[in-house]
Amino acid sequence: MTRLGVGLTYLPGLDRITDACADLLDVVEVEPQTLWRSRTDGGITLDEEALRRIADLPGARLLHGVGNPVGGCRPPDRGHTALVGELAERLGAPWVSEHLAFNRVGGRRDGFRTGFMLPPCPTPGGSRRGIGSVRAMAAALPVPLAVEIGANYLRPRPGELSDGEFARRVAEGSGCGLLLDLHNVLANERNGRGGVDELLAALPLERVWEVHLAGGVEYRGYWLDAHSGLPDEELTALAERILPRLPALRAVLFEVTPSAVPQLDPAAVRELLARMRAMWPAVAPLPPLRPLPPVLPGQSPRPPDGPSPDDPAGPYGADGPADSVDPEEWEEALGGLAIGREPGTALARELAEDPAIxxxxxxxxxxxxxxxxxxxxxxxxxxxxxxxxxxxxxxxxxxxxxxxxxxxxxxxxxxxxxxxxxxxxxxxxxxxxxxxxxxxxxxxxxxxxxxxxxxxxxxxxxxxxxxxxxxxxxxxxxxxxxxxxxxxxxxxxxxxxxxxxxxxxxx
Incomplete structure (x- = not known):
């Protein structure tokens, strides 16, 4: 079966929700890092008890990484990628997803973690580094890989690629699928990064395999991708409009953060899952899921009957806006600011003026x-x-x-x-x-x-x-x-x- 259906991401403590909604769950998504335990000797073990609980849940299984993103200059951690691959085979997950972001900066000696998934450098050079990172993870996994377009609180800067154009270049250049988190793209619109329809017009919608819905909250003048509860009416109306436009869609998931679980009403979650089913009508059988071939320079990045591409040199050619900043400099500057370091370069001083910092x-x-x-x-x-x-x-x-x-x-x-x-x-x-x-x-x-x-x-x-x-x-x-x-x-x-x-x- 290529269409999995609707479901939710699994968290410890969600059992009363999964019990109440068992007959509506076609798929349960697992964040593998929540099952890992970091030993004092540096190794990682799997929480087998939590895995047994997950095995008893209804529906199919998907894996959604939350700690090994693939949008930056540093390649994904090979050890963590191998653990995700082993878990995907064990759970029978048809694909794995990760975030198009970065959370590590620099090399082994001078590198550091940012504690937060940050937006990659939005330039052609940044997209090329993202393509390399995605390819590295995809080559090490036993199943296909999809990447998620994240929330971005930074103001757009002159000369940057749009969020949709950046994601398109990475997806088409690497051959990966897309996870479209509609709350992320709605949050970006509410925070002034560009309209949802503008982003969707740039994306290769035939590569969208999975959609996420979630709730958010207003904080310090921003709409946060907080996964703090049920999606609001604007988001569910957006989903009703967008889901029928996704010809390769296989799963629609509701996401929630652990702190919001105690406040969730099982009846309200049931109502949401039923509405998700209704807004996504059954279509003709989908083709078997397989890695998509990358679009090479000189090829059309759209299907033959699709619109003409804006960049005939391909998604990682030399055309388009010139690189205004080096991707490694971007990550050093933004990552350092995120963890409280003083700006030490012209780029860092420029980014430090952004109210999102x-x-x-x-x-x-x-x-x-x-x-x-x-x-x-x-x-x-x-x-x-x-x-x-x-x-x-x-x-x-x-x-x-x-x-x-x-x-x-x-x-x-x-x-x-x-x-x-x-x-x-x-x-x-x-x-x-x-x-x-x-x-x-x-x-x-x-x-x-x-x-x-x-x-x-x-x-x-x-x-x-x-x-x-x-x-x-x-x-x-x-x-x-x-x-x-x-x-x-x-x-x-x-x-x-x-x-x-x-x-x-x-x-």
Whole structure:
């Protein structure tokens, strides 16, 4: 079957929604990075328990990458690509998708992560680098690859390729398919980057295999691609207009972020899925899905009966706007600004004038703080109870400026712990609580018990912090605590709140 149908992206905690909508789910999409656990030795393991839950869900499976984008100068991580390929074969996914963006800058020695997927350099040279990155991933996967056009909060600059033209060049030059996130393109229109119809006119719609719908929120004068709930009426009306125009469409997915899951009404999600089915009428059987051949220079990038191309030299020829900036310089400048570095080049100073830069910095900080709240939950609770919200924000701001972002929440946890040990905030019990948190992480991600040595009774510490209050004169002494992840079978495990907490920390 080449047409999968409608469905949603899967997240932990979404079970009440999937249970209520099981009869309407034709496909469930999985973000592979949410199933990975970064071990303390640098390796990555798969969360088999989460995978078993996914196996019990109805419908087909798709994979949508969220951490290894393919729009930048650095090629995708080969190890991560191999893991995605293995998971695609295991789940029987007919294709894999990734973002047309970048989140890594520079080389092995001077490189850094941005903590946020940023827009690639919108020039012909940038599109050529994107083509190379897409081809590298596609060649390493056992199934075809589609790329997603992302949200872009930057103002358009003179001489740039439009978002649609850039995506067209990359798709046609690499031979990949497209994932059209209609909320992304509507957000771009609302934020002043150009109209939805203008973008669609530039895209090769015959390459669109998948569509995403999501909700957003207004923040600091921008419409954010926040996946914060159900799509609004303007977006659903747009989908009703656009879906019948996509001749190769195979799946339509509703996306939502974990923080929005508790507020989702199962009945409202059912209504949305039913409406998605109705707005996408059945068509004649689609041809088998296979990688599309790239369009070479001199070839027509449109089907014979399509409109004439604007650039007869092909999607990565020398025609079109001249490169106004080097792609590597673009990534160095924009990536550095995103993580709070001062602008050191003319391009960086120009980009720093864009009002979206403070927004992006704020989002990077918020994402990193959220990762720490989930992975170092006892430490963050102690800090909030001791120094309060402003003090915690000051610590977080100092950490963000001192340490580049990490890919995994557990890696952020160890980096933040090292930062706290350097700056030494005046917080009682911090060393012991931090040691407990890090021990719990090690037990979970390594899958084996971990022993920590403390100077304060851990039961008293965690009982008070768990109740939302500072400890009151907890017993001091020498305590040796063996921590285990109680979601894994283990012999000789101890009991108590420390053990139960181990299984609650995300990777």
């Amino acid at each position: 403070p927004l992006i910095r704020d989002l990077v900080t918020e994402f990193r703080g959220s990762a720490l709240a989930g992975s170092l939950r006892w430490t963050v609770r102690l800090l909030l109870l001791t120094v309060g919200g402003p003090g915690m924000r000051e610590l977080l701001d100092g950490y963000v400026l001192a340490c580049p972002p990490q890919l995994f929440a557990t890696e952020e946890a160890f980096a933040f712990a090292a930062h706290l040990r350097r700056v030494r905030p005046r917080v009682r019990w911090l060393d012991d609580v931090l040691e407990l948190d890090l021990g719990l992480i090690r037990a979970q991600v390594d899958g084996q018990s971990c022993t920590v040595h403390l100077g304060t009774d851990p039961t008293a510490l965690m009982a008070d912090l768990g109740a939302g209050r500072l400890p009151v004169d907890p017993p001091r002494g020498t305590f040796q605590v063996r921590l285990v992840d109680d979601s894994r079978p283990a012999a000789g495990t101890s009991s108590g709140p420390a053990d139960r907490a181990a299984s609650a920390l995300p990777g």
